Amino acid sequence: MLFHVKMTVKLPVDMDPAQAAKLKADEKELAQRLQREGKWRHLWRIAGHYANYSVFDLGSVEELHDTLMQLPLFPYMDIEVNGLCRHPSSIHQDDR
Numbered sequence: 001m002l003f004h005v006k007m008t009v010k011l012p013v014d015m016d017p018a019q020a021a022k023l024k025a026d027e028k029e030l031a032q033r034l035q036r037e038g039k040w041r042h043l044w045r046i047a048g049h050y051a052n053y054s055v056f057d058l059g060s061v062e063e064l065h066d067t068l069m070q071l072p073l074f075p076y077m078d079i080e081v082n083g084l085c086r087h088p089s090s091i092h093q094d095d096r
């Protein structure tokens, strides 16, 4: 199942810089593992925003929920999710 996810990061302005750096490093490590596993298909910066558009390929809504909740930056993100399905006019036989 494909999910389009918008994540907007809102770190407190007074957060300790070392704590912020650790959260970002941990987030990067997990994001790159999930990409290598094929679960986090796309990760795009939204130009001009501390936010991203992502596409996840996961087995269920529950797996998406669990995946998002384990992100180190989860407590500091606004998250919007939309489920994706094939468009009848798409010329692509696969979903890439």
Ligand SMILES: O=C(O)CC1=CCC(=O)O1
Residues within 6 Å of the ligand: 007, 009, 027, 028, 029, 031, 043, 050, 051, 052, 073
């Ligand atoms: O910077 C972001 O948009 C949040 C984020 C997601 C994966 C990552 O490494 O950072």
